[in-house]
Amino acid sequence: MKSIILAGGSGTRLWPLSREQYPKQFLKFGRSSLFQDTVRRCIQLSDISEIFVVTNESQKFFVQGQMEEMGFDFHLENILIEPEGKGTLPAIFFGISEIVKKFGRSVVGVFPSDHIMDTSAITTIQNARELAEDYLITFGIVPKSPHCGYGYIKPDTSVKMGFTVAEFIEKPDEELAKKYVEKGYLWNSGMFLFDTDRFLSETIEHSPDIVHEFRSGKNIDEIYRSVQPISIDYGLMEKSQNVAVVELNCNWSDVGNFDSMFEEFEKDEQNNAVFGNEDASMNSSGNIILSMDPKLISLIDVDNMVVVNTPDALLVCPRESCEKVKDVVNTLNERQDERAIFHRTVYRPWGFYTLMENSERYLIKKITVIPNKTLSLQLHHHRSEHWVVVSGTACVMKGKEKFFLHNGESTFIKSGVKHRLSNPGKFPLEIIEVQLGEYVGEDDIIRFDDDYGRV
Amino acid sequence: MKSIILAGGSGTRLWPLSREQYPKQFLKFGRSSLFQDTVRRCIQLSDISEIFVVTNESQKFFVQGQMEEMGFDFHLENILIEPEGKGTLPAIFFGISEIVKKFGRSVVGVFPSDHIMDTSAITTIQNARELAEDYLITFGIVPKSPHCGYGYIKPDTSVKMGFTVAEFIEKPDEELAKKYVEKGYLWNSGMFLFDTDRFLSETIEHSPDIVHEFRSGKNIDEIYRSVQPISIDYGLMEKSQNVAVVELNCNWSDVGNFDSMFEEFEKDEQNNAVFGNEDASMNSSGNIILSMDPKLISLIDVDNMVVVNTPDALLVCPRESCEKVKDVVNTLNERQDERAIFHRTVYRPWGFYTLMENSERYLIKKITVIPNKTLSLQLHHHRSEHWVVVSGTACVMKGKEKFFLHNGESTFIKSGVKHRLSNPGKFPLEIIEVQLGEYVGEDDIIRFDDDYGRV
Incomplete structure (x- = not known):
């Protein structure tokens, strides 16, 4: 079986934890990210060379970096870069086209990268392939609760290990959700299993424009410019007569907001989900308290709230209001406030840097370079740099x-001098950089040579 | 008129804004601190040489620094250092003794340094001196509301511009507070006006032990070791038969907790009191939102809460629970958590430093040296230092x-090498210091010479 991992989303509902340039699938709570957990599930279904990740240019480095961190020899050609987001149907069509080019007719599992799911259902996913020739297969989760945050699937008649689908149903209100759960409807998980031949023939039938574009001979930029945005549910699954749902009975969540994150996280003895900070709360319960800073957080007489602290932004809201976070992100985007898009820690192909202080006349950055990585050969006109x-x-x-610099040594690079930094060692290289000059913007950089094609 | 400013308190009720080593009177909201505002009021009553500040050793540098910042030539001998806190009566007795030594019999105003008060009542305070020969004078504020956070004074018969006092009353509940306001009782402000002769004779009568200690010929350390802790209310004002209250009709608050701080601060159009951060709140009102970090803070659907962010601690609680903050501080003290005592920015006689990153192997500090100040001549055994x-x-x-280092220049100081830093210039000197070594604790320091007697 081949696997497609969809990793192009830019979740706004977990702001300020997630940002446009640091979406939730790459966030780490503990040792691994949701993306890495997804890869771990896929590796039980497919060889690493049979896993394709559909993402975008700016998230490519996360994919590479997090794959490398897991010790996988993941080839660049298995990262499929969408020039822009056009919904799930073009993304999946892109992935399936590449798989067919490389492997011919195949059975392909499609998995979002930003869900929590345990591995108990892997065998069921594997076995579902016997249905794939005759049906487009969607996976339905056996509900744990009458959740209003998910779409539901109404199963119809039994076919082998699944059911045909009577109806796809939008997110319901509480009352309807209860009825759906009683009647045995399933949560729409957004995971699929396709025989590539059936997928192509059904797409030709129901969304011929997409097939037309992808077969036009245009390059990928042109294709994405022309193609209409459309979801796979709307463009294919809801239209096809040959859809089957296979039940998965496992722990699953789309972690769509802080409230569902609270449900998934372990709670302490006060029934708070606490992560990343020291807690000094009193008489407070049902809260989700997250911090990207090591910080002491104290709630007093506070219940059922979301408190999320990052180095540059703080969110406080009731858990039941957490869907409104996206309105804050919209407001920030309208104001052109970069805190909607970037974190204070910025990821680069060679590692990452954290802005520790930002004044008009100087910047302090902590730079971390991954072993064997090299920054571009560069020059700045308006700033000098001290490295310790x-x-x-x-x-x-x-x-x-x-020359080499070891722990505790330093150097000074005057403005106008070409320089290049690399980590020849086996461990991460950490440098404190103090930039000084009449202008310390990121755009005062001239690149002469770069391992990552950024010249 | 002479003035005594009481500046020894260590408020815990404004944690994490105030800390034991950074009490609320020195906090700045806007251009000046409550201490500086108090000095500005006193300067309308007394010459700078006639103002005495009673404080403690660790807060002496704040007093000096904030006086210097205001451009006052404030003499060190006018800072009276209490070896330990023993309540307001010993503190005031200390101040009055020194004033009598220096100026002989005087009229002395006594002012806490951590109150908000406008200057409209200054003339009334000045005029009250005509009562001081016959009465111990306390100032009572005309209540703006039936506040439960203040003690009340019940006025009795009219004497010249004041009233004799029928009773001092403890903080009441809401119902009682309403009655008191209706009946014309006054808030107990903690401000006094004393003729030194009357003060001394009344103290001899009602708290003879204190007079005995101060006249014993012992040094100040010994006096404070022996003297019993006692407030001026309990030790003098409530016992004397010759007390008069003078009404002040002005804007006044003791800023005793975040709720009273909310009352005093200016509100934005959402009725939030916001200070020190950018606000991106939605559908939230009645909140006090304070930050010592430049940070974007977003509250959604949150009303009447306290949100206080500092670089190392965050507090979230309902305004009505804000008195419980002291319980958090107690818990921290029990855990020996230094965040009860220090801020990440630490004040020194020569300026201040901010801990920007603290790892086992290295520290990054931003050091600010006041013009014409010099750090001690020192040496570290276990760490080297880079200065930019x-x-x-x-x-x-x-x-x-x-040698001299100018903006953009740097030097490296190996462990074991004696060094000294000073600011010979007219403007603050800012240095980024990276400390590296097997041990980077503050106590790895040997001082050879120091302008502030710390060898």
């Missing part, structure tokens, strides 16, 4: 010199 | 060298 190595070993090119 | 000047000019002694 605080962990690991640096290889520095400065003008015509080339 | 990001603003101003530094004079550096390193081993036998002495």
